[in-house]
Structures are given as C-alpha cells and as structure tokens.
Amino acid sequence: MVDSPSVSRRSLIVSTAALAAATALPMPAWARGSSLASARKGFATLTGEDIRLTIARSHFMLGDRGGHAVTVNGSLPGPLIRLREGQTVRLHVTNQLDEDSSIHWHGLLVPFQFDGVPGVSFPGIRPGETFTYEFPVRxxxxxxxxxHSGLQEQSGHYGPLIVDPAHDHGPGYDREYVLLLSEFTPLHPHQIMRKLKVSEGYFNYTKQTATEGDMPLAERLQWGRMRMDPRDISDVTGSTYTYLVNGHAPADDLEFVFAPGERIRLRVINGSAMTFFNLRIPGVPLTVIQADGQDVADVTVDELQIGTAETYDLVVEPGAGAHTIVAEAMDRSGMGVATLTSAPGRRALVPALREPVTLTMADMGMGSMDGAHGGAMTHDAHGAMAGMDHGAGGAHGGMAMDHSMRDLSKLPADAQGAGVDMIAPMPIDRMDYPGLGLDKVGHRVLRYTDLRATVPNPVRRPDRSLEIHLTGNMERYMWSFDGKKFTAVTDDPIRFGYDERVRVTLVNDTMMAHPIHLHGHFFELVNGAGPAHQPRKHTLIVQPGSKATFDLTANEPGDWAFHCHLLYHMHAGMMQVVTVRPFPEGGA
Incomplete structure (x- = not known):
C-alpha cells in the first residue's frame, strides 16, 4: 500500500514487486503438469471474498482451426467474476506463463496500485509468482x-465481471444472460502485429474494384492520389478472425433458453481485441438500460454498435420461438451468432452479411462541408466533389485540400514528425452518428445522443479545457496522441489536479474509429443532455475525422492509463499516462 502522498510511480512499482513475491499461493492441481491443456469454451462463475485465478498457456480449437491461447483457469473466456457492492475482495492471480502478465479490472474504481497496468501502476506479475489485488467494491x-501485458488479450486472456447491488429490490426481469463478444485467430498476435507493420491493409479483403459501387471515378482517383482506401474500416478482419459469443463460434450453435413471456436482461460486453460489433436480434426490440455499467433512461432501438471495451445492458421480451442474436463485425467480414429460443434445439434464420462499408469524405474530417453528420460529399455533373479544388496545384497533382490534410500546425512543434500522415481539416462533433455502416439502415439505431443518466450528476462548470488529437500514420502503422507515441511520453504525462474539473475534447485526425478508454474514472459525455444528465462512461468511440467531448472530474488520485482500446493501436503507441495529484490528505 502507499504510505505517503509523495510516493513516486517508480518507488511504488518497486515496492509492489516485493508485495507480489510475498503473496505466493499454492498452484491449483489442474494448472500443474507439463502438457498443454485444451481450453474449455465458455466460463464458470466465481464469487466470494477470496478468488483464485491462474494464467496459463492452452490450445484452443474451433472446428478444424486451432492455435495458441492464454487462458485463465483453463477456459476461454476466463471465469465470470461476480461481486457485490460494499464487499472487499481479494483476487489472488498466479502467473504460470513464461513471461510477465497482469489483470486490469476494466471499469472498476480501485486504488491505482491495483489497477493492473505494468509500468504505470504496478510492475506486473512475473512467471511463477502470485499477486493479490485487494480493494473495496464501490x-x-x-x-x-x-x-494489460503485451498482446495476451488477443489470445484469450479476458473475462466478464458483474457487480450486484448491495440491496437488491427485485431485478425487473425474469432471466439474465451474459454475452461476451470477442474473436479468435490461429495466428500468434505478434505475427499479426508484424503483418500490420509491413502492410496495414494486409487483412483487408474488401477493397473496391474499378467498377464496384456508385463512387464516381473522379472521387476514386482522389482517394488513390491520397494513398487512402475507402474500405479501410478494420485493421484485422474476418479473413483471419472467427467471431465468438462466450467463446463459441457460429458453428457451435450456442443457445440461450427462455420461457415465453419472460423479460430477459442481456449483459453485452465487447471483449474483443480489435472488433466493433453491430448487435441486433431481428424482430426483437432492444431496450438499453445501462451503458458501461451506469444506469441510463430506457431507450429502445433495433440495433446498436458496441465498440471494443464498451458494455451495454439490454432488456428484451422475445416472443415464443427462436431468435438469432447477430453480432456483425463493423466491416461486415463476419459475425458472431447465438440463438435465443423458447424451444431448445429450434433455430431461426441467420441473416446474410450486409454489403461492405465504404468511408465518405466526412470520415476524412470534411464533415462540415456537406451539411450533415456523416453524410457523403455532394458531386457535380462531372462526378467531382463539390466545394473542392481539383486543379493541378494540389499535392499528387490533385486536390488543393491535400495540403490542408498535412497541415500539422494544430499540433505542438515537437509532434509534427513521421508518425502523423493527416490532420482532419474540418472535424465536427458526431455524437449523433450511429456508427460506420449504420447511418443508412431503415430501422432504429442507438446514438450517443440517446443516452441520459438517470442518477443526476453533480453540476460543476469545468475549470479548464484540454484538446487531445488522435493521430497516426496508417501506412507505417504508427498510432499516437498529439503525434507522440507512448514510449516517447512516459515521463510527460497528462496532468490533472485532484478534484479538478476538465472539459476534454478528443479530435480524431485519422480515418478510423477509436474507442478511447480512461482508467480509474468515469467521465460525462457532452452529448446534448443537460449537465445533470450527461451519461457517464469509461470508454468513448471517437468517429473518423470527428471530435467528441467529455467532462471529467479527476477525483481518483494516482497514475492511470489512457489509451485506444484497439489492442494493436495501443501496442503501436496510442497510449498515455494520466496523473492525478496531489493525493488527498489521508487518502493515499
């Protein structure tokens, strides 16, 4: 534990290493032995004051595809940890890998030394050692x-966590299921990273042909001159991924049984490494009741996009029969599938994958030119983009806008290097955008502007404002904040005073959506709701070429990770440290 408000991150990491070595516990019998065990699909439930978890290597099979896995207690996903508000929990984590490991409790408010980020809040768990996380459940x-170590998350090192209220006055539903969405690939994650560094479009099998779609030839040529691909939606796709629901592939025929007339709560978690999912149950309305674990006013939709690391709680009332749960990858290269059925064994039609998504000029940061959030640019009679200068003076012999997209003057002088290949010229707020590919469907889709907190927030004006740019060079697969990779800014954190109220605007200068996660805090989306009812979240999708704003009260002292939750983006540099100081008196 921390003894002094003036403790440094370095001294804390050293002292916590000693604590890790001192808390070794016996290894469970199932985890011993020399042979590589096969991972079980799905998860058991663990509860209580003392919970034991063992990280080990496994082999995971999906039909005739198999590969390397990192599992916890032998299953993929790892066990469901079910806690109760007000309890104190001790989680004893034993590492049986031949490399360091860790566990981060995503979305939980914990003392920062138990947040589980090696090099930021603790040293990690060395091979053969046990570390005990201990904290009150708040x-x-x-x-x-x-x-939060290396790329282990891609290999299966993740699991669900639910906290029940201390005083339960009745659930308001008859049945509950957890839906943990993820993906599996037989490729080792470091092999995936190498392929992305060599060619960032390596896994993109949906590139347009010369005659495909309705994009005018002139616009195709402009995309080509800018060396950008309008089908570059996801870095890693269904060309290597199998999409999972609770560790089960579509061919596993996973089912969730209910009785006709029941209200069912679905706790949906996006535990993937790199995939945004568009979730729907055709013919069944979805009523959203929580976002990122926080209550929101009921809003009923037919589909929603869930970014990597987000959670949504839904209530559904399906009619008798079978209903297909569809978790379609945002780039539409595959889907996770399960069945909600009142007749075990009965199945509904699985819809076909929809047409691939194509980016628009709004996704390039030109949204304010078309008068609509996320709409396409208008075109003149010759197919040229209205409002653009197509003279020969532009870079690559093309648009005059090419220069503006390389105008790095918005970034600090020391952040204008090779790691930035574009700056969004005219980013707009796209909180009301439903997500790539969902802006033209004919049914109700959730938008951030639909969310309203049911428990009023304390109303406080921000003390100051802060703007952070999400930057990258897609050809070199370099990702960063303000043009600086994490390795370059470890000793230059984002600094907040304890209890300071800050309005943070994230400007996405790239053409990819980024789910941005702040550890240790909830922030309030500036989404058009009144200040008392701005929804609280820990992860925020920032749409391509756009900006998004949140209000943060920095009331959790310590050092916290702040990063894109696309695993390979974080690994490539889109991460920072947020430090909140000073520690309150007696609170360290």
Missing part, C-alpha cells in the same frame, strides 16, 4: 477484466 454494473 459500484454496481456490468464490466470485464483482461490482461
């Missing part, structure tokens, strides 16, 4: 946990 809701 909240309720749907969350999850995962490794």
């Amino acid at each position: 909240q309720t809701g749907t969350y999850w946990w995962h490794s």
